[in-house]
Amino acid sequence: MRIKSQKDFFSGLMFVMVGAGFAAGATQYSLGSGAKMGPGYFPLVLGVLLAIIGIAVTFTSLVVETEDGDKVGKFAWKPLFFIISANLVFGACIGGLPMIGLKPLGLIVGIYLLTYIASHAGDEHKFKEVAVLATILALLSYVAFIVLLKLQFPVWPAYFTA
Template sequence: MASIVRHPKNFWIGIIFLFFGLAAIVLIQDNEMGSAGRMGPAYFPTVLGGLLALVGLAGIIRAFVGRRSEAHDAIGTFHLRDIVIVLGAVILFGILMRGAGLPVAAFVLVLLSSFASKQFKLGSSLLLAVGLAIFSVLLFVKLLGLPMPIVGPWLGGA
């Protein structure tokens, strides 16, 4: 049976983006919107949710136009192991952020997340993790002045 959807990946990604964009708008609607000059707590999530919904709508529309490309656009397998690894790394980041500090949390996040890739190489992953840990401290703590612990209480910090 022939489907009118020519690009299934674009269609399902569009559905996911549209769902999350609209969900953000609906879930934040009880807060004050404000204006562009004086943004309320709902302003940024609403604008971001709207943009995400527009990207999703564009993806859905794109799924119905153009030539059908079955070989390059087939939906692949569901990689549950990789999803669990990345989700676990993000949860561990949240736990380590308060206890160990930003550099340790960022290092663990990058190293564990890279383990989910089929092209995982320990040397390059370690180099990337160290570089991004340093970059995150420089950007978020030093340049932006965000109150994030560099050394957490688990490691003898404040």
């Protein structure tokens, strides 16, 4: 069979591999039953569903004809770098880096840094729009995680508290 859409073919393979990986990892936990689910039940079901979706996408890429073959373009290094960096910085803001003496900067500072760094992944960067987005995300995250879910992690930098 000839690949008729490279993008769909490789994304389908990626779905299959990630889904199979999650399903295999979930078998290390007790599964339980549908009525009384164990910690491995949900990841197993999601992994299997993702693998099935991947098989369907891969099959479609071999059957459905596309105009130009949907060639896979060059690798987008800039967005990859900024998105991964933004997530790493956010994680360091929430948990701190005790090995180098950095205390947690908190949820609010983390969201502002995450939004600002991730905004550089695109082609254009407008500081005012990024600031508005970060403010909305910080407010909604505070309400959702701290007020409603009552999660216990730092909201403000540890340097501000005694």
